[in-house]
Amino acid sequence: MKGDYRSGGVLIIFLFQFFLSLHSVIGWGEWDSVSCYTCGITTIDPENDEEGSYGTDPGENKKMYNHSCDLMDNGLGGNYRFAGQELEPRDWVEKIEHTEPKLDENGTAITVCKEEVLDTNGTVIEEARCDPVFRNWTETRKRPPKSYDMTMWVRKCPEGVRSCFKAQGNWDEQKPVFRGCSESKYAHGTTCKRELKAVRINPAAPLVDVEVYLCYCSSDNCNIEINSGNPLRVDGASLLTVIATVLIILFITEE
Incomplete structure (x- = not known):
């Protein structure tokens, strides 16, 4: 067992609830905000943003950004067989x-x-x-297979949001990726930061370091890849949100 989910259960549940509360959005519309590639965060669900908008059939104006970034990255790399979309449905x-x-x-x-x-x-x-x-x-x-539709990974951010993020966790040979909308309603610019957090996975074991590499950018759909040498200046709540997400994925999926 790489990580003890039971021993860290209280912390994980708290982080999950905190993260969920930060991402609660009532209603959806054509307001002033950026759009971002979004993946890896199951609580960010197209159905919660707009009922009836979820789907995996390209060309139908559907969204699937509650799925993993592995699927999205496979789509970017042309590995469509494992990219989550129905390119050759039975009725095609x-x-x-x-x-x-x-x-x-x-x-x-x-x-x-x-x-x-x-x-x-x-x-x-x-x-x-x-x-x-x-x-x-x-x-x-x-018919010939449908074209892969990257717009299905694009989310209209909550009103006033000006930045997108990409984050990658690193713990025990696991490196999950996350993309989405920043919580802050100001433009971060293009900035990156490496954050190392000491986390106690098992009460009887010493602390372990969980690394989170977090980048922001401030234009539509800018967060496929973000590379910057600029130091990241970000409010603590936004950073905690992303770190909480990474910790949840790292530890809640342990065997």
Whole structure:
């Protein structure tokens, strides 16, 4: 067992509730805020932002940013098989109508013949003719896969939010990634910080260092990758929010 979830349960539950309270948003609309790539935080759910907006079928104006950043990063890397979207759903087909002559067992076209028609004076009013018999059938053919839709990972941030973040945790060979909207309603600029937190996983064991690398940027959809040598100046609540999230994921998923 890499980490003892039970021994740290009280701390994890507190952090989870704290994080959830910070991200509670009532209603959603076209207000003034940035949009950010969002992933890795299950409490940030499209259905909570706007009912009926969740889905994994691209091209349907749906959102899936409550899923893991592993899926999003697979989509960015072209590994679509493990990127979470339904690019070839079962009903993604086209129906093609066909009409062709019917053939007998010898391969000869089957015909239906009519004799000529005469009027009462013996005049031909309709010529004798033979018409081929046709059969109609429908072919169901798979369509080419849909294009991967990165906009499904984009979230309109709460009103007034000016920055996006990307964070990566590091503990015991685990390096989960998180992306989302900053909680602060001011622009951080492009800044990064490495934060090392001592956490007691087991009451009988010494503290362990959990590393969180956190970056901010302040434009729409800027947080796929953020690289900056600028020091991060961020209020304590925002930093605690991200660190809490990383700790939850690191320890709540332990076997």
